[in-house]
Amino acid sequence: MREISYMEALREGLRQSMEKDDRVFLIGEDIGIYGGAFGVSAGLLDQFGPERIIDTPISEAGIAGACVGASVTGMRPVGEMQFSDFVVLAMEQIVMQGAKMRFMFGGKAELPFVIRLAGGSGTGAAAQHSESLENWFVHVPGLKVVMPSSPYDAKGLLLSAIEENNPVMFFEHKLLYKMKGDVPEEMYTIPIGKSKIVREGKDLTVIATSIMVPRSLEAAKILSKEGIELEVIDPRTLKPLDEEPIIKSVIKTGKALVVHEAVKTGGFGGEISAMIMESEAFDFLDAPVRRLAGLDVPIPYNRNLEYHAVPQVENIVEEARKIVQNIY
Amino acid sequence: MAKEIIMPKFGFTQEESEIMEWLHSEGDSVEKGDPIAVVSTDKISMEVEAPETGTLSGIRYQIGEIVPVTEIIAYILQPGERLPEIKGIEKLSKIESPKVKKDQILITPIAKKLADENSLDIDAIKGTGPQGKITKTDVENSLALQRNFEPGKERATPAARKIGREKQIDLSKVSGSGPKGRIQAEDMKQQRSKRIDEKSVGKTIKTSIPMIGMRRTIAQNMKHSWNDAPHMTLQINIPMDELEILREELNSAKQSTAEKISLTALITKAVAVVIRRSPIINSQYTEKEIKILDQINIGIATALEDGLIVPVVHHADKKDIKQISDEIKDLSLRSKEGKLEPIDLTNATFTISNLGMYGIDSFMAIINPPQSAILAVGKMTKFFVPAENNLPMIQKIISFTLSADHRVMDGAQAAKFLSDLKEIILDPKGLID
Known part of the structure; x- marks a missing residue:
């Protein structure tokens, strides 16, 4: 199969959706001539013109509001938050309006919009351009939250998100844009709400999201040499969460570690941990469920501090080893 | 002032004695030289004599307790005298009689203190520090292990508990290999095979012999x-x-x-x-x-x-x-x-x-x-x-x-x-x- 980058996979997904369905349009800051802050929409303006590739003023509330309004009238907008941090300015439109409208109109309104957000640290972009805010939206009924960790998943999930008749928050990771992987040329979808066992193992279930998936796989390779076999699960969709494969895996391994980049306190790891303990996997737990996550600090500008503020491969190796060896 | 009765040191290398018997109760009048308690060293039983005539008071250790030598075990009071405040005395006696370091057992000072405060036998603790030195964590783990034996309060993982319920294994009879003596699923499996062994030869406990003296x-x-x-x-x-x-x-x-x-x-x-x-x-x-x-x-x-x-x-x-x-x-x-x-x-x-x-x-x-x-x-x-x-x-x-x-x-x-x-x-x- 052909290898392309995560960014190219997203672009291809957008292009194919727009070719197939002329209700689909893109709206965001610098997505036209400039091609998007990370180049995802490069070249699309030439193909689809300014009617469908809409450059906006610097107004995230405007982008989100346009998505809500257009979607409720039958369009399928894809809005872009240049940096996921800026979504704070769009919260009213997304949370107050977009998430609730379908329910408040007794199911008579459909809101098929997607907000793409470039999240995560590791680029030296400091506190206001490096956050991982996905769990804010997990907490809001009416929104679906998707977080692909590979080029293949990026395209397949994006196509599903665009076909979805409810608002989808689509979290991309800045460091993953250059990641290469096999991606089919044709259109395909990966269902929202389906997790993926990306590596099988018997000793510990690692539930990782976004960039933490490749890091966990790297850690698994290292630990495998010590005879420790990690089972790595990528939920891919945080909401609705595909619980069963996680529960089954924990029943098998008896141990679980959740790894995410967002800060630990109030993060998605707490949700996964609680879900495990409420499930039938509880009786099979042979160690406390642990969370490895970002430190409770704004991402520092200093590159060394930034590195240590979020889980790295070596941290995952160490934490997983401790759990397997019953140190906790 | 209240006269202290201390645990005598009978032998050069002796560090502690066990109280075997109190020959008098608190409030009894005793004469100087009267035997008031029987204590046992590793090998033999000895009597502790009253250091003074007066009333035996403030017995601080009960039968079966193991007491470091030179530790105060009771007091003789004269009419009108009161027992000293125990807290102060404890501190004082600690300073006056730092306990002899056991042969070749390395232990950090804080660990030793913790072990002493909890009357924990450091012989039985496995050190994980450099050269097998016993650390504070080792003592804490050992204490937790003891607490593990509180019935109904065993430290165990949910998986271990599930096996316990299904196979009717009493958690209090299982020693845990996890942190702080936590019972792991594996421990239960081993216990189960042990129990099957015991069953096959009809082995049940008739009496229990305490590991003392x-x-x-x-x-x-x-x-x-x-x-x-x-x-x-x-x-x-x-x-x-x-x-x-x-x-x-x-x-x-x-x-x-x-x-x-x-x-x-x-x-x-x-x-x-x-x-x-x-x-x-x-x-x-x-x-x-x-x-x-x-x-x-x-x-x-x-x-x-x-x-x-x-x-x-x-x-x-x-x-x-x-x-x-x-x-x-x-x-x-x-x-x-x-x-x-x-x-x-x-x-x-x-x-x-x-x-x-x-x-x-x-x-x-x-x-x-x-x-x-x-x-x-x-x-x-x-x-x-x-x-x-x-x-x-x-x-x-x-x-x-x-x-x-x-x-x-x-x-x-x-x-x-x-x-x-x-x-x-x-x-x-x-x-x-």
Whole structure:
């Protein structure tokens, strides 16, 4: 199969959706001539013109509001938050309006919009351009939250998100844009709400999201040499969460570690941990469920501090080893 | 001021004693010199006397508690006196009597403090620090392990509990291998297979013997010896006929059993003489050096109803056969009456253990640390053996088994000792000089 980058996979997904369905349009800051802050929409303006590739003023509330309004009238907008941090300015439109409208109109309104957000640290972009805010939206009924960790998943999930008749928050990771992987040329979808066992193992279930998936796989390779076999699960969709494969895996391994980049306190790891303990996997737990996550600090500008503020491969190796060896 | 009664120190290396009995209760009037409590060291029971006339008050330790020496165990009050505030005293006594560091047990000060505060026996704690040093965490884990035995409050993972419910295994009977003694699923599986083993032979607990006093000491010493000293064992069969003839000669003039020379005495003497030729047998192992000892003090393992003591014939090589025989008889008598003094039980440099009277042919004994060797003596048995003309003749034979610490000596040295012993028993005239 052909290898392309995560960014190219997203672009291809957008292009194919727009070719197939002329209700689909893109709206965001610098997505036209400039091609998007990370180049995802490069070249699309030439193909689809300014009617469908809409450059906006610097107004995230405007982008989100346009998505809500257009979607409720039958369009399928894809809005872009240049940096996921800026979504704070769009919260009213997304949370107050977009998430609730379908329910408040007794199911008579459909809101098929997607907000793409470039999240995560590791680029030296400091506190206001490096956050991982996905769990804010997990907490809001009416929104679906998707977080692909590979080029293949990026395209397949994006196509599903665009076909979805409810608002989808689509979290991309800045460091993953250059990641290469096999991606089919044709259109395909990966269902929202389906997790993926990306590596099988018997000793510990690692539930990782976004960039933490490749890091966990790297850690698994290292630990495998010590005879420790990690089972790595990528939920891919945080909401609705595909619980069963996680529960089954924990029943098998008896141990679980959740790894995410967002800060630990109030993060998605707490949700996964609680879900495990409420499930039938509880009786099979042979160690406390642990969370490895970002430190409770704004991402520092200093590159060394930034590195240590979020889980790295070596941290995952160490934490997983401790759990397997019953140190906790 | 209230007079303190402290736990006396009876022996040089003694660090603690167990309260066996209080002979008076709080409020009793006692005279100076009255025995007020019976305490037990590793080996013997002793009485604690009232240091002053007055009223016994403020008993701080109950029967069965193990108390470090010089620790205050109670007070004598005069009319109008009050007990001192315990807290202050505790601090004071801690400063005045820093406890003697146990042999070769490394422990951090904070860990030691924590262990002391919780009366935790540091012997039983496995250190995880450098050179096996016991750390605070080790003590905490050990304490948690103890707490684990609170019924219903066992530390266990959900998986372990599930197995417990399904297989009806009582968690309080399982020792956990996880952090702080947490019971893991694997522990339950092992327990289950253990239980099946026990079931198959119909094993149930009839009574429980607490691991205190002598039993505890024996357990600790034997465990240390078995774990630390690589035992090598050598066996030799020695014809005893010549020694028996000598014994009959020595005893022919004597009427009463009390005067008669015992076989044990002759063997003790023979061993003492032979040790002079193989000094390495009479040594102590330490990390840095092997100490070859000057005195030859032979311990004679003696069974008691509920344990074992080893009275010592000091300077056995310098005593004649009569002295040794009398001394062994005296020690044996007093040990049965529980009247041995600390000196009777200390400083042995080699031990003889004789189970011949139980009909045992031969056996292997565990070295009694810090000694380097122990001789196990079996029963005397008549055998037909080929004489010079190849016709059968009867010999009385005893099988001697030497257990020696291979860190200290090698096979040839141990073999030389046994072959020298054989030589002197075959021609025992040298034993009477």
